[in-house]
Amino acid sequence: MRPLTRKGAATRQRILEGAAAHIREHGVAATALDDVLARTATSKSQLxxxxxxxxxxxLLAVARLEADRVLEDQRPHLSDLTSWPAWQSWRDTVVDRYRRQGRLCPLNSVTAHLGNRTPGAQAVVTELMNRWQSELATGVRHMQNAGEIDPALDADRAAAALLACIQGGVLIQMSTGQTTHLEAALDMGIAYLRAGRLPSP
Amino acid sequence: MRPLTRKGAATRQRILEGAAAHIREHGVAATALDDVLARTATSKSQLxxxxxxxxxxxLLAVARLEADRVLEDQRPHLSDLTSWPAWQSWRDTVVDRYRRQGRLCPLNSVTAHLGNRTPGAQAVVTELMNRWQSELATGVRHMQNAGEIDPALDADRAAAALLACIQGGVLIQMSTGQTTHLEAALDMGIAYLRAGRLPSP
DNA sequence: GGGATTTTGGACTTGCGAGTCCATTTTTTG
DNA sequence: CAAAAAATGGACTCGCAAGTCCAAAATCCC
Incomplete structure (x- = not known):
């Protein structure tokens, strides 16, 4: 069905990354197929x-690419939330990542443009959210086992709240250009976790 | 410059609301000028x-309309955050409003489509965020004065965090269709405020 | 009432950009 | 090496939807 020569695979990749780059710089609306072709030195028929x-x-492929990137950019911190300093450096990584990214959020841009009526688009986002939340929940549980967070706390729900903090912070940053909301929300979320810490005996 | 007859004003309003309605139902991408004309029984020249x-x-006018609507839908609770039960009913109102709204967020849809290249679009959003945050901060300060929240807490920063919780919750709802994240985040935000309450003497 | 102004209808132009097609070149495979 | 399959170039079609224009009708203002 899909033999795909080495050369072919390379071209496909080139188109994909070129599209992603153009979207990151100019947004989806301002990205015509011809722009991608020009930038990647390919032709319509290839695309x-x-x-x-x-x-x-x-666009869907770009969405997948960007979704993966989101979690990758949080490594290795995201999968190692095993101490308060670790949580803090994860927090700093996230803030920094989105500060760098600036006002354009390629993923949000793409999914918004693809419309949520495309089942594929929301599947990508939903899966990203699930994975993200799941890793956060793992971190919370780890801290619970270490006696640093009240075991009565619902780890998944806390992770969900934390995830919302991030998404909201980023969304606001897209309009204002400031990361202050993201920082405030993340700090609040972490403070909330710590407040539920078991009183040291 | 703009005499605008009574009839003229009515037509303008009809077009505006028709556009908003169509966008709420189908999204911006699926809203052509002709759709609006058909729905409002007007012609190109009128538009x-x-x-x-x-x-x-x-679209910008629609964005303004929707932005106003967002705050209006939280009245009167938003401007009366003077007790914990009041905060709770505000929270319920917000959750309910977005549950009703479903997956389509007209404001996000419009601003995303208008691109952040239009200065007007982000101005609308930024102003909405400012007003929203400001009202929340007022509520926090009121509770501080009532001795229900630690006066050392930065009210504006807390309000910023709360706002991010809402935005993130709504954003996630747009993909998943569930309000669970919104609820979790809001509950966490309010719990955070309460945790900072002065120990009753 | 009547001239000025605003409102309205709808056909027409126009440009963009997605998607098609086929001939040609390159690569694979046996 | 030769046949088959894949990769490439680029011109062409085609539909959609934004925006223009002008003449006719309604309305306003004195």
Whole structure:
């Protein structure tokens, strides 16, 4: 079904990354297929050869790329939330990542444009959220086992709240350009976790 | 400059609300000018007569409409955060409002589509956020004065965090369709405020 | 009432950009 | 090496939807 030569795979990758880059710089609305072709030195036929679904399929692939990137950029901290200093450096990483990213959030941009009526688009986002929340919950549970957080706390619900803090902070940053809300929300979330800490005996 | 007959004003309003309604139902991408014309029984010339800037100006007007609506839907609770039960009913109102709204967030949809390149679009959002945060901060300060929240808490920062909780919860709801994150985040935010309460003497 | 102004209808232009097609070149495979 | 399959170039079609224009109708103002 899909033999895909080495050269072919390279071209496909080039198109994909070129599209992602252009979207990161100019947003989805200002990204025509021709822009991608020009930037990647490819032709229409190549694009439709590797992405038979056309624009929509390409955008979906970009969404997947960006979604993976989101979690990758939080490594290794995200998977090692085993002490308060670790939580703090994770927090700093997140803030820094989004500060760097600036006002354009490629993922939000793409999914918003793809519309939530495309089942694929929301699947990508939903899966990202699930993985993200799951890793946070693992961190919370670890701290509970270490006696640093009240075991009565619902780890998943706390992780959900924390995730919302991040998303909201980022969303606000997209309009204001400031990361102050993100920082405030994250700090609050972590403070909340610590407040539920078992009183040291 | 703009005499605007009574009839003219009515037509303009009809177009504006028709556009907002169509966008709420179908999203921005799926809203062509012709759709609005058909729904409001008006013609191209009328639309461009009342919105000389065309589509962009219309969308911006819709954004303003929706932004106002967001705060209005939280009245009167938002301006009366003077007791813990009051905070709770505000929280319930917000959750309910967004549950009703479903997956489509007209404001986010419009601003995302208008791109953040339009200065007007982000101005609308920024102003909304400022007003929203300001009202929340007022509520926090009121509770501080009543001795229900630690006076050492930075009211504006707490309000910023709370705002991020809401935005994030809503954003996640847009993909998942669930309000669980919104609820978890809001509950956490309020719990955080209460945790900072002065120990009763 | 009547001239000025605003409102309205709707056909027309226009440009953009997605998607198609086919001929040609390159690579794989046996 | 030769046949088959894949990769590539780029011109072409085509539909949609934004925006323009002008003439006709309604309304306002004195």
């Amino acid at each position: 439709f050869h590797y992405f038979p679904g056309g624009r929509e399929e390409l | 461009f007569h009342y919105f000389p800037g065309g589509r962009e100006e219309l």
